[in-house]
Amino acid sequence: xxxxxxxxxxxxxxxxxxxxxxxxxxxxxxxxxxxxxxxxxxxxxxxxxxxxxxxxxxxxxxxxxxxxxxxxxxxxxxxxxxxxxxxxxxxxxxxxxxxxxxxxxxxxxxxxxxxxxxxxxxxxxxxxxxxxxxxxxxxxxxxxxxxxxxxxxxxxxxxxxxxxxxxxxxxxxxxxxxxxxxxxxxxxxxxxxxxxxxxxxxxxxxxxxxxxxxxxxxxxxxxxxxxxxxxxxxxxxxxxxxxxxxxxxxxxxxxxxxxxxxxxxxxxxxxxxxxxxxxxxxxxxxxxxxxxxxxxxxxxxxxxxxxxxxxxxxxxxxxxxxxxxxxxxxxxxxxxxxxxxxxxxxxxxxxxxxxxxxxxxxxxxx
Numbered sequence: 001x002x003x004x005x006x007x008x009x010x011x012x013x014x015x016x017x018x019x020x021x022x023x024x025x026x027x028x029x030x031x032x033x034x035x036x037x038x039x040x041x042x043x044x045x046x047x048x049x050x051x052x053x054x055x056x057x058x059x060x061x062x063x064x065x066x067x068x069x070x071x072x073x074x075x076x077x078x079x080x081x082x083x084x085x086x087x088x089x090x091x092x093x094x095x096x097x098x099x100x101x102x103x104x105x106x107x108x109x110x111x112x113x114x115x116x117x118x119x120x121x122x123x124x125x126x127x128x129x130x131x132x133x134x135x136x137x138x139x140x141x142x143x144x145x146x147x148x149x150x151x152x153x154x155x156x157x158x159x160x161x162x163x164x165x166x167x168x169x170x171x172x173x174x175x176x177x178x179x180x181x182x183x184x185x186x187x188x189x190x191x192x193x194x195x196x197x198x199x200x201x202x203x204x205x206x207x208x209x210x211x212x213x214x215x216x217x218x219x220x221x222x223x224x225x226x227x228x229x230x231x232x233x234x235x236x237x238x239x240x241x242x243x244x245x246x247x248x249x250x251x252x253x254x255x256x257x258x259x260x261x262x263x264x265x266x267x268x269x270x271x272x273x274x275x276x277x278x279x280x281x282x283x284x285x286x287x288x289x290x291x292x293x294x295x296x297x298x299x300x301x302x303x304x305x306x307x308x309x310x311x312x313x314x315x316x317x318x319x320x321x322x323x324x325x326x327x328x329x330x331x332x333x334x335x336x337x338x339x340x341x342x343x344x345x346x347x348x349x350x351x352x353x354x355x356x357x358x359x360x361x362x363x364x365x366x
Contacts, residue, residue: 005309006310007312013050013051014058014258057317068101081098081111083114083181088124099169112178113179113181114180138156177198178198190217200311203234203285207285233307239288240291241327247288256271296342
């Protein structure tokens with residue numbers, strides 16, 4: 001069996017520095033994100049995702065508004081969240097906002113539901129962190145009940161019940177494309193499989209091969225729950241430049257700042273250059289390098305996980321807009337075609353005849 005892989009981009013709307021080295025305003029960052037998405041669409045990429053955060057380092061707190069602006073300036077690229085923090089939102093309102101985006105974009109909307117890696121939204125919207133797990137469980141249950149677009153009768157403990165309730169607007173294509181984003185928990189993987197929803201693996205550290213058992217668990221759980229096979233996507237950070245050295249030297253100062261800021265909040269030690277380069281090695285989760293290096297690494301990850309889509313988180317801390325635009329250009333024009341070649345050689349992309357699983361390859365230098 002062969003598959004047609006897809007390739008996307010994700011951003012959190014990280015607040016970046018301008019040519020003068022000063023931080024840009026949130027408003028300018030939002031406008032730059034729209035320009036970045038327009039470039040991705042023009043170059044033929046498949047997906048553009050924006051994250052939801054409620055911190056000063058990130059400009060995007062209302063993904064659907066940003067995506068609607070992007071929809072008005074693009075033609076074919078699919079548009080989604082990365083992720084929507086469902087635990088601190090209302091499932092009905094999330095559904096309505098993305099159904100609206102789907103209508104405005106001509107059926108291009110996707111939503112990736114997750115618990116989020118930051119907790120600022122909980123006190124901001126009046127939710128208790130002690131209910132972190134229960135909130136997501138219950139709200140995902142309700143959201144899944146909305147997807148068939150039939151009258152919903154539902155009862156929960158943390159939200160008011162619904163009785164024979166229809167929700168509008170209707171999605172023209174029959175159902176809103178909905179994924180569940182997970183960070184490596186077997187319970188989260190099984191939860192996604194239970195609802196028959198596609199899975200996004202957020203791999204932001206360590207070897208992607210560590211997640212292969214989770215991908216296999218997901219496939220087995222889908223079958224046990226009686227669902228059809230569903231796609232798996234991978235989300236990981238990175239940057240593409242003309243050479244490996246340029247990519248690493250461009251990214252490092254911005255990576256160091258954001259990782260150390262988050263690390264101080266979470267009790268981590270200071271990030272080192274050795275750790276950075278280890279993550280950028282063939283066995284790490286940072287896809288930073290020349291087009292050939294990044295392509296080899298993406299192809300290896302897709303093979304070892306049996307994944308269907310790769311989304312490069314191309315924004316990294318204060319990395320300037322101009323560097324991100326160049327990275328997007330190289331990713332779309334050099335990396336993606338090369339990944340397709342590599343996957344075809346191993347039989348996992350259309351045009352090949354043997355779909356046997358292949359071992360990950362080492363990324364080449366330079």
